[in-house]
Amino acid sequence: xxxxxxxxxxxxxxLITQIKVGxxxxxxxxxxxxxxxxxxxxxxxxxxxxxxxxLTELExxxxxxxxxxxxxFVTEDAAMIEAVKRSxxxxxxxxxxxxxxxxxxxxxxxxxxxxxxxxxxxTIHASLGM
Amino acid sequence: xxxLECKGLTKRYxxxxxxxxxxxxxxxxxxxGLLGPNGSGKTTFIKLANGLLTPSAGTLxxxxxxxxxxxxxxxxxxxxxxxxxxxxxxxxxxxxxGDFYQDFRRDAAEEMLEHLGIQPRxxxxxxxxxxxxxxxxxxxxSRAAKLYLLDEPIGxxxxxxxxxxxxxxxxxYDPEASVIISTHLISDVEKVLDExxxxxxxxxxxxxxxxxxxxxKGMSVDALFREVFxx
Numbered sequence: 001x002x003x004x005x006x007x008x009x010x011x012x013x014x015l016i017t018q019i020k021v022g023x024x025x026x027x028x029x030x031x032x033x034x035x036x037x038x039x040x041x042x043x044x045x046x047x048x049x050x051x052x053x054x055l056t057e058l059e060x061x062x063x064x065x066x067x068x069x070x071x072x073f074v075t076e077d078a079a080m081i082e083a084v085k086r087s088x089x090x091x092x093x094x095x096x097x098x099x100x101x102x103x104x105x106x107x108x109x110x111x112x113x114x115x116x117x118x119x120x121x122x123t124i125h126a127s128l129g130m
Numbered sequence: 131x132x133x134l135e136c137k138g139l140t141k142r143y144x145x146x147x148x149x150x151x152x153x154x155x156x157x158x159x160x161x162x163g164l165l166g167p168n169g170s171g172k173t174t175f176i177k178l179a180n181g182l183l184t185p186s187a188g189t190l191x192x193x194x195x196x197x198x199x200x201x202x203x204x205x206x207x208x209x210x211x212x213x214x215x216x217x218x219x220x221x222x223x224x225x226x227x228g229d230f231y232q233d234f235r236r237d238a239a240e241e242m243l244e245h246l247g248i249q250p251r252x253x254x255x256x257x258x259x260x261x262x263x264x265x266x267x268x269x270x271x272s273r274a275a276k277l278y279l280l281d282e283p284i285g286x287x288x289x290x291x292x293x294x295x296x297x298x299x300x301x302x303y304d305p306e307a308s309v310i311i312s313t314h315l316i317s318d319v320e321k322v323l324d325e326x327x328x329x330x331x332x333x334x335x336x337x338x339x340x341x342x343x344x345x346x347k348g349m350s351v352d353a354l355f356r357e358v359f360x361x
Contacts, residue, residue, distance in 0.1 A: 005321060007344075007349065007350035007352070007353060008344070008348055008349065009344060009348075010341035010345045010348070011340065011341055011344065012322055012341055030234075038300075038301070038303060041303070042297050042298050042300045042301050044321075045293070045296060045297060045300070045321055045322070046300075046321045047300070047321065047322050047323060048300060048303045048323065048326050049159065049160075049161075049163055049324050049340065050321075050324070050340075053341075066297075114201040
């Protein structure tokens with residue numbers, strides 16, 4: 001998994017988002033054991049206490065759970081994972097709409113641009129025989 | 131008990147005030163960045179903490195005792211300049227550390243050296259600057275110390291070596307021990323730190339957690355540092 005950090009938000013909050021993406025995208029599959037805090041921290045290149053904090057918050061939300069001796073596991077609750085996926089998608093859409101708004105686009109124009117972009121991609125795929 | 135505590139810590143070199151009236155506490159399990167421009171007092175602070183210098187005024191304790199024989203057993207120090215004897219081989223260096231420090235984890239050091247592809251017979255002299263820095267850091271982090279004092283561990287090495295050094299620090303994290311890293315290369319280290327201490331002309335101007343700064347100011351520690359120390 002590739003970890004990336006921006007400069008404008010707390011690191012623990014960015015870790016939460018990236019672990020959520022990992023869970024939604026199947027890098028951390030439902031019911032699977034997560035790597036240890038130390039291993040995750042080393043992989044992400046972050047402070048172990050910061051990683052611990054992110055995992056504690058994910059645990060509080062129920063997305064991961066601890067088993068006293070065995071470690072931390074990803075939830076098996078598919079509906080919960082789906083809800084997280086939806087909320088991450090909504091975040092992306094809000095950021096996109098904000099950016100388009102700053103460029104001066106209205107909602108209708110944005111939708112029509114999206115449709116154009118989609119048909120462009122379809123044409124490319126068709127021409128490549130995909 | 132805090133790993134390091136100082137009250138009114140002051141150091142003068144003749145008429146020059148290198149540190150004045152520093153109060154700070156470092157709790158166990160913390161990785162702390164000691165950040166300040168050149169000449170701000172970082173190295174003086176580190177040398178006071180490991181007993182290479184004595185305070186002009188004020189007090190400093192490591193695990194409750196004043197720097198001395200007892201505290202030295204608890205402190206692992208990486209000096210700013212490479213200080214390992216260059217005529218030694220990696221093997222001899224391991225023996226040397228094993229003789230000097232009861233808390234030296236030889237297995238851990240051997241494993242890390244092997245991971246770097248360093249042969250036991252290879253001499254320090256034959257190693258590149260980056261490799262020497264890595265070897266010295268491995269020695270320092272292989273002690274089961276209570277306080278690690280790292281003076282500019284990532285200065286003057288390439289970005290890949292920097293990553294290696296930082297991941298070695300994370301990989302050896304011990305919740306009972308603390309690490310103090312002095313540097314001015316903030317963007318490289320800030321993700322690794324719990325908290326930062328800004329030091330300017332011998333005085334502590336800020337002690338805060340990295341995520342508190344990011345949360346409250348909406349900017350990275352690096353950006354805040356540039357703002358505070360604008361020339």
